[in-house]
Amino acid sequence: xxxxxxxxxxxxxxxxxxxxxxxxxxxxxxxxxxxxxxxxxxxxxxxxxxxxxxxxxxxxxxxxxxxxxxxxxxxxxxxxxxxxxxxxxxxxxxxxxxxxxxxxxxxxxxxxxxxxxxxxxxxxxxxxxxxxxxxxxxxxxxxxxxxxxxxxxxxxxxxxxxxxxxxxxxxxxxxxxxxxxxxxxxxx
Amino acid sequence: xxxxxxxxxxxxxxxxxxxxxxxxxxxxxxxxxxxxxxxxxxxxxxxxxxxxxxxxxxxxxxxxxxxxxxxxxxxxxxxxxxxxxxxxxxxxxxxxxxxxxxxxxxxxxxxxxxxxxxxxxxx
Numbered sequence: 001x002x003x004x005x006x007x008x009x010x011x012x013x014x015x016x017x018x019x020x021x022x023x024x025x026x027x028x029x030x031x032x033x034x035x036x037x038x039x040x041x042x043x044x045x046x047x048x049x050x051x052x053x054x055x056x057x058x059x060x061x062x063x064x065x066x067x068x069x070x071x072x073x074x075x076x077x078x079x080x081x082x083x084x085x086x087x088x089x090x091x092x093x094x095x096x097x098x099x100x101x102x103x104x105x106x107x108x109x110x111x112x113x114x115x116x117x118x119x120x121x122x123x124x125x126x127x128x129x130x131x132x133x134x135x136x137x138x139x140x141x142x143x144x145x146x147x148x149x150x151x152x153x154x155x156x157x158x159x160x161x162x163x164x165x166x167x168x169x170x171x172x173x174x175x176x177x178x179x180x181x182x183x184x185x186x187x188x
Numbered sequence: 189x190x191x192x193x194x195x196x197x198x199x200x201x202x203x204x205x206x207x208x209x210x211x212x213x214x215x216x217x218x219x220x221x222x223x224x225x226x227x228x229x230x231x232x233x234x235x236x237x238x239x240x241x242x243x244x245x246x247x248x249x250x251x252x253x254x255x256x257x258x259x260x261x262x263x264x265x266x267x268x269x270x271x272x273x274x275x276x277x278x279x280x281x282x283x284x285x286x287x288x289x290x291x292x293x294x295x296x297x298x299x300x301x302x303x304x305x306x307x308x309x310x311x
Contacts, residue, residue: 024299027210031298034209042202058202061273065295154275154293 032161035063039168043176048184052176053085056169060087060148063165065155066131068124070094071173072145074108081108081145084177089149093125104145107133111142113166117158119151131158134166136174143174192309193217195236197227197253198271199245203294207240207271210298211305224248228256231263238308239263240301241288243272243279251286258287267308271296 042055053071060069068088072081081097081104100109104127107114114133122128129149136144146169151158194216198204204220211218219234221227224241225248231239239257243250250270257263267290270283275293283291290304 027299027302030213031206031210031296034206034298035295038202038205038209041205045201055202058200062200062202062206062294062296065273067273152273152275152293155295 032164035161035165036168039063039165040172043172044179046176046180049084049177049180052173052180053087055176056085056146056173057087059165059169064148064162065152066148066150067152068129068149070104070125070147070149071136072097072104072108072147074099074142074144076142081105084144089125103127103130103133104147107135108142108145111135111137113170115158115163115166119155119157120149124149132166134170136177137170138174138178144177146170146173191215191217192237193219193234194305195219195221195227195231195234195239197221197224197230197239197245197250198242199223200242203242203271203296206296207301210296210301214302214305216305224250224253227253228260228263231257231266232260235262236266238305239266239268240305241268241270243270243274243283251282254283254286254288269301269304269308 039059042059043052046052046055060066070086070089071084073084074081079099081099083091083094097105099105103114113135116131120129120131130147131151132148134146135142136146194211196204196207196218199222208218219230221230223245227241241250241254254268268288269290269292270288271292272279273294280291289308292301
């Protein structure tokens with residue numbers, strides 16, 4: 001038996017720690033990429049508007065960590081935003097929103113997302129309770145807005161992968177809805 | 189080498205897809221149930237090495253499924269990880285009261301889930 005070389009042992013332990021750290025980073029990357037893939041797949045698998053809303057509800061709850069959202073169609077011609085679906089928040093709060101008014105209206109007007117990393121607070125459905133408000137695009141046109149309100153208590157704050165997920169939602173919710181409305185409308 | 193078998197029980201398509209994506213890259217066979225009743229049936233028939241059980245499911249929720257699994261000889265000792273969007277202490281306590289071994293909250297943290305899976309499978 002050779003005596004254990006202390007220096008070799010320490011180097012092996014350091015290498016083990018590096019590999020463990022790398023392994024964790026890879027697992028996190030897999031999680032983040034899987035989230036993006038699942039979000040896109042779920043939205044585009046739906047063939048009717050209710051299916052898209054259900055997919056969105058699952059994405060917001062399971063991938064982002066909120067149970068409150070409202071989805072709006074933007075009617076640029078009339079300058080209004082119309083509620084298309086709400087989950088976990090009272091619909092009456094969004095009866096009349098003008099484009100350019102409040103966080104939701106401003107996002108519809110400017111096409112720029114609003115994100116509060118620490119999460120929204122205050123009364124559910126209010127501007128203060130908005131965690132993220134995302135323009136929904138088809139190409140370069142903003143055709144709607146998605147507002148996500150309070151985060152679940154254990155979620156804490158939004159992190160960088162959540163922002164990547166928001167970009168996916170911005171780009172894919174409106175095309176998925178448009179397809180689903182057309183496909184469903186053509187069959188009924 | 190025989191792969192270890194994991195039963196995933198969740199009624200959410202997105203949750204199942206995420207869990208599968210995390211686990212299939214590891215040396216596990218994955219089977220799926222979409223409600224609590226189905227989870228109990230599949231656990232009895234397929235003898236999984238570990239069960240990942242969502243709390244909110246139709247027909248039979250995860251707490252009741254866990255309680256029943258603990259009453260059956262074939263699944264009495266099978267490790268169970270409960271998954272929920274509700275991370276409040278009383279929910280976690282309810283999970284442990286019905287016999288789960290560990291708990292994770294949604295959104296799922298991949299490294300955390302995999303670490304708990306490996307730990308419960310003795311890897």
